[in-house]
Amino acid sequence: MSEKKSGKMAERKERFLTTVDGTEVNRVYTPDDLAGSTPEDIGSPGEYPFTRHIMPTGYRGRLWTMRQYAGFATVEETNKRYKYLYEQGQTGFSVAFHLPTQEGYDSDHPLSTGEVGKCGVTIDSLQDMERLWDGIPLADVSTSMTINATAPIILAMYIAAAEKQGADVTKLRGTVQNDILKEYIARNTYIFSPAPSMRLVTDICSYCSQYMPQWNSISISGYHMREAGATAAQEAGFTLANGIAYVEAMIEKGMDVDYFAPQFSFFFAAYSNVLEEVAKFRALRRMWAGIMKDRFAAKNPRSIMLRYHVQTDGFTLTAQQPLNNIVRVTLQALSAVLGGCQSLHTNSFDEALALPSEQAVQVALRTQQIIAHESGATDTVDPLGGAYYIEWLTSEIEKKAVAYINEIDKMGGALKAIEKGFIQKEIATAAYNHQRAVDSGEQVIVGVNQFVTDDEQLTDILEIGIEVEERQIKRIREMKQKRDNEKVKEVLDKVHTTAVSTENIMPVLVEAVKTYATVGEISNTLRDVFGEYREPSIL
Amino acid sequence: MANKKVRVLIAKPGLDGHDRGVKVVARGLRDAGMEVIYLGLRLTPEQIAEAAIQEDVDVVGLDCLSGAHMALFPRTVGLISEKGGSDILVIGGGIIPKKDIPGLKEAGIAEIFGPGTSIDEIVNFIRNRVGGEVK
Numbered sequence: 001m002s003e004k005k006s007g008k009m010a011e012r013k014e015r016f017l018t019t020v021d022g023t024e025v026n027r028v029y030t031p032d033d034l035a036g037s038t039p040e041d042i043g044s045p046g047e048y049p050f051t052r053h054i055m056p057t058g059y060r061g062r063l064w065t066m067r068q069y070a071g072f073a074t075v076e077e078t079n080k081r082y083k084y085l086y087e088q089g090q091t092g093f094s095v096a097f098h099l100p101t102q103e104g105y106d107s108d109h110p111l112s113t114g115e116v117g118k119c120g121v122t123i124d125s126l127q128d129m130e131r132l133w134d135g136i137p138l139a140d141v142s143t144s145m146t147i148n149a150t151a152p153i154i155l156a157m158y159i160a161a162a163e164k165q166g167a168d169v170t171k172l173r174g175t176v177q178n179d180i181l182k183e184y185i186a187r188n189t190y191i192f193s194p195a196p197s198m199r200l201v202t203d204i205c206s207y208c209s210q211y212m213p214q215w216n217s218i219s220i221s222g223y224h225m226r227e228a229g230a231t232a233a234q235e236a237g238f239t240l241a242n243g244i245a246y247v248e249a250m251i252e253k254g255m256d257v258d259y260f261a262p263q264f265s266f267f268f269a270a271y272s273n274v275l276e277e278v279a280k281f282r283a284l285r286r287m288w289a290g291i292m293k294d295r296f297a298a299k300n301p302r303s304i305m306l307r308y309h310v311q312t313d314g315f316t317l318t319a320q321q322p323l324n325n326i327v328r329v330t331l332q333a334l335s336a337v338l339g340g341c342q343s344l345h346t347n348s349f350d351e352a353l354a355l356p357s358e359q360a361v362q363v364a365l366r367t368q369q370i371i372a373h374e375s376g377a378t379d380t381v382d383p384l385g386g387a388y389y390i391e392w393l394t395s396e397i398e399k400k401a402v403a404y405i406n407e408i409d410k411m412g413g414a415l416k417a418i419e420k421g422f423i424q425k426e427i428a429t430a431a432y433n434h435q436r437a438v439d440s441g442e443q444v445i446v447g448v449n450q451f452v453t454d455d456e457q458l459t460d461i462l463e464i465g466i467e468v469e470e471r472q473i474k475r476i477r478e479m480k481q482k483r484d485n486e487k488v489k490e491v492l493d494k495v496h497t498t499a500v501s502t503e504n505i506m507p508v509l510v511e512a513v514k515t516y517a518t519v520g521e522i523s524n525t526l527r528d529v530f531g532e533y534r535e536p537s538i539l
Numbered sequence: 540m541a542n543k544k545v546r547v548l549i550a551k552p553g554l555d556g557h558d559r560g561v562k563v564v565a566r567g568l569r570d571a572g573m574e575v576i577y578l579g580l581r582l583t584p585e586q587i588a589e590a591a592i593q594e595d596v597d598v599v600g601l602d603c604l605s606g607a608h609m610a611l612f613p614r615t616v617g618l619i620s621e622k623g624g625s626d627i628l629v630i631g632g633g634i635i636p637k638k639d640i641p642g643l644k645e646a647g648i649a650e651i652f653g654p655g656t657s658i659d660e661i662v663n664f665i666r667n668r669v670g671g672e673v674k
Contacts, residue, residue, distance in 0.1 A: 099554035099605055103581070111583065114610025115554050188556025188580055228559045315559070319654040352654050354636055355606070428562050435563045439657040448655045461636060464606060537579040539566050 018276040020437040021231050021430045023396055029388035037395050041286065045381040049289035051282050051394070053340045054305040058381030059372075063091075064336075065343040066368045067144060069311065071096030071121035072355050073468045074475075075132040078121040082136060084358065088365055093136075093174075094144040094345060096120035097154070102189040104150050104523025107472040116469035118355075120146075124476045125518045129157040130164060139167035143174035144219070144309065144343070149191040151178040152200050153522050156509035159212075175216035175265055175309070178204050181242040182221050184418050184535065186228035186427065191523060194415055196530035200505060202249050207506035209260045216265040218246060219309065225423075226269035227315050229431025232280045233397050235269065237404030238414075238423050240287055244405070245414040247296055257296045261303035269313045270332040270339075277332070278384055279393035281339030284308075287398055309343040310336035317352040321447035322458055325349035330367050337377050338384055344368055354461035421536065428539060476518065483516040491515050492525050499529040545669055546596040550578035550587045552615055555605035560632060564600065567658030573598075573665070584611060588618035591627055597669045601648075603633040613646035620647065628668050632656070 016025045026033075043049055046056030055061055068085050070093075071078050082093055097120040100112040106124050107116045116122055123129055138161065147154045155176050159169055180197040183190040190197065201218065208217035222230070222239035230238065243264070250260050268284070270277050288306035292298040312332035317325045326349045333346050346364040348356030356364070372378055384390045408417045417423050437443035444450045491512045498508045512522055549565045551558060558580055569575045578590055591599050599619065601612055608631065616629050631643065632652040640651050649668065652661055 099556075103554050105554075111554060111581075114607030115605055118606035119555075183556075188558060189554075229563075353634065428566070431559050432563050432566050435567070435658060439659060445655075449657075463636070466610075535579060537577045539562050539569075539577055 018273050018393075019231060019271065020434045020443055022273075022276065023233070023393065023400070025389075029392050031388065033388050033392040037391060041395075042385065042391065048293070048301075048304065049286040050305050051286040052382035052385050054285065054307060054342075056381070058340065059337070059378035060381065063372050063378065064341050065092040065142065066090050066365060066372075067092035067094045067142075067309065067343050067345055068361060068365055069094040069096050069146065069345045070361070071098070072119075072462065073117040073464050074122050074472055075128045079132055079134055079136070081358075081361075082132075085361065085365065086136075088362060089369060090365060092142040092144065092343065095132075095146065097145070097147055098122050099189070101154070101519055102147060102150060104191045104519060104527070106476055106518050106520030107469065108476055109520055112469075114469075116472050117464050122468070122472050123154065123157070123519065124472070125479060125516045126157050126160050126513045127475075127479050127516060129154075129161045129513075133161055133165070137167070138162040138165055138172065141173070144177075145174070146177045148177055148180050148183050148187070149189055149197065150519055150523060151176050152204055152505055152509050153513065153519055155204060156506065156513045159510055160513050170211060171214060172212055173214045175219050176204060176208075177221065177267070178218045179221045179242065179246075179267075181245060181414055181418060182224050182239075184533075185225055185238070185423050187221075187224040188535070190533050190535075192526065192530040193533040194418070197533075198249050198415070199502075201246065202253050203505045205246070205250055205260050205263070206253065206255060207504055208263055209255070213263070215263065216307075217260070217263040219265050219267045220246065221267040223267050223269045223311055225427055226271070226313065228427050229429075229434060230427045231430055232271070232273075232276050233400035234404065234426060234430065236280055236284050236287065236397060237401035237408075238427075239266065239268070240284070240291060240401065241405050241408040241414045241417070243288065244291060244295070247292075248413070251296070257292070257298045258300040258303050261292065261296075261298055262300055264303075265342075266306055266308035268308055268310055268341075270310050270336040271313050272316055272328050272331045272335075274331055274335040274338070275384075275390060276393060276397075277335035278339045279390055280397050281308075281310075281336070281341065282382070282385075282390070282394045283398040283401065285340070286394070287401060307342050309345070310339075310341040311345040312336070312347045314347055314351060317347060317349070318445065318448050319352040321453060322349050322353065324447055325352070326363060326367070329364060330371075333367055333371055334375070334377060337371050337375075340382060350458050350461055353458060354463065357460055357462045359460070479516060480518075487515045488517045488521070492517060492521060495522060495525045496529060499526055545573045545598065545665060546576070546594065547573050547598040547600060547665070548576045548578060548587070548591050548594055548596040549600040549602070550582050550590070551580040551602050552582050552584055552587055552611040553603055553605060553607040554581060555603050555607065555633075556580060557604040558602075560604075561600075561602040564602075564632070564658065564661060568662060568665070571658070571662040573662075584615035584618050587615050588622055588624070591619050592622045592624050596627060598628045598630065598665055601629065601631045603631070603635075606634070608633060608635055609639060609642065612643055612648055616647040628665065630661070630664070
């Protein structure tokens with residue numbers, strides 16, 4: 001190793017970066033690095049700008065919700081997994097739907113071939129939704145649903161299933177992801193073009209404000225952009241830019257910001273660079289508080305505080321030496337907790353290979369429980385607050401993210417920036433640079449480009465057989481024979497009429513799903529009115 | 540160079556939307572001097588096969604992370620052959636369990652590139668099979 005020209009002591013690398021394309025880190029941080037921020041910027045937990053936590057007591061009051069994202073095969077298998085997770089100490093549910101449900105196709109549609117029950121649970125009609133929650137009282141639990149383009153239909157089914165159980169719908173607790181903008185950027189389960197999609201998003205938000213005050217009407221997500229390659233600062237900037245677009249769309253609908261914003265929630269990723277992630281979460285809280293207070297003149301503290309779910313980052317899991325992933329997930333989960341999340345999903349170590357097995361899921365949940373009860377990270381609020389490096393990095397990420405928001409503002413907002421392909425290109429470039437750095441060895445991935453051993457793969461992985469598809473197709477056909485098809489036709493006509501109008505779509509969808517009209521049938525009715533979106537392929 | 544540029548079609552069959560990997564590979568092959576057509580996502584095997592023939596490509600790259608590869612990859616290769624493209628090299632990537640690989644190879648997928656593959660590995664594989672300079 002050669003001595004640097006400056007005559008300083010030799011260091012291992014020329015530059016130290018948080019991640020590829022991330023932030024350059026100095027040798028040491030001192031009080032001088034805090035010169036740019038005032039004591040008010042840091043503040044106290046539970047007080048504006050909430051940099052340190054949204055609650056004064058942090059996790060001393062209440063732990064985060066341990067919410068494992070799960071769903072596979074048919075509703076019976078998933079129901080069993082939910083009950084298992086609940087018995088193991090999970091404190092909230094999180095539904096993964098298979099792709100046909102997410103993209104508006106029934107299981108018997110040709111495009112669903114091979115996809116049934118693979119990435120999530122199969123939901124074609126209210127019948128499936130009822131069975132999914134068999135023996136689980138929806139009045140007493142909190143449920144998050146990762147659903148976007150078909151969110152109005154799936155939320156309607158959840159409402160109908162809860163009603164059937166005798167639950168008071170106004171007291172239901174949970175979240176519907178309902179974030180279509182990031183679908184065009186990264187996740188790709190859109191159906192309709194942006195304008196009608198934004199109308200559906202705002203229909204859900206205003207319906208929830210009116211009838212479901214304890215329900216998070218949207219979960220504005222940075223997670224998928226990060227997974228697609230975004231840096232921490234990009235994740236922060238792009239997500240809040242999308243958040244601004246949703247708030248503006250609701251205000252345009254004539255609604256007061258403090259009427260709907262208390263039900264807005266967020267969703268972010270946690271990478272293995274623990275300190276950068278902690279700084280990111282702190283920066284995000286401070287930025288959103290500023291945006292809500294200054295840009296939108298919100299007054300209700302619940303409109304101003306950034307409440308969010310975190311998932312550990314799937315992209316960092318390796319297929320090679322899969323047990324190492326337990327360590328990665330631990331670091332990532334710790335960053336989420338030190339950063340002050342309200343809800344957390346921990347990935348399973350086998351997820352670079354397949355859907356998680358029961359054993360792998362248990363280890364993932366135990367990881368959260370160990371952090372909660374053994375690590376000491378929950379004993380004091382914002383334990384890293386005040387550290388020179390953390391405060392400097394919090395401000396640094398904020399600066400970069402604000403620059404992105406300003407750039408997007410100049411383009412005319414998030415929707416315009418997406419239409420121009422700006423956000424997609426920024427993310428694709430970061431993803432490409434990461435891969436080149438891994439290929440060159442500049443970015444070390446343990447077990448992949450260094451410390452490589454003979455490939456050992458797990459044998460005990462979960463597989464979804466073709467019989468799941470066959471069973472579900474039989475089920476949907478039988479259901480269609482038994483229901484009152486005249487009533488279905490009538491209600492679908494009503495859905496069509498409402499979609500054409502500017503009326504809120506939700507009430508008629510609740511009516512429609514109760515006739516056992518399917519996800520595919522309702523989506524097709526909406527396709528007739530709204531048309532379908534085809535993405536420009538942006539590399 | 541007298542060699543004609545290698546033409547590669549990259550596409551995602553099925554409903555899977557994870558496109559980080561496929562975009563990185565497309566860009567990597569382009570940087571390696573190949574001509575890359577990225578067809579996008581949510582495509583049927585029929586659409587991909589049709590495009591492969593029309594675009595007269597040397598290579599087709601398929602990608603799937605949803606677990607639907609066994610239903611989609613063999614069908615796509617079959618259709619490409621049926622339409623007269625039996626000389627086209629078809630390769631795949633995604634979350635593919637090891638035990639599925641022999642079946643996919645038997646169906647005519649030349650190679651499966653899983654997580655952790657470098658861009659150079661794919662470039663060299665293509666160059667070895669369809670000609671052109673090997674790095």
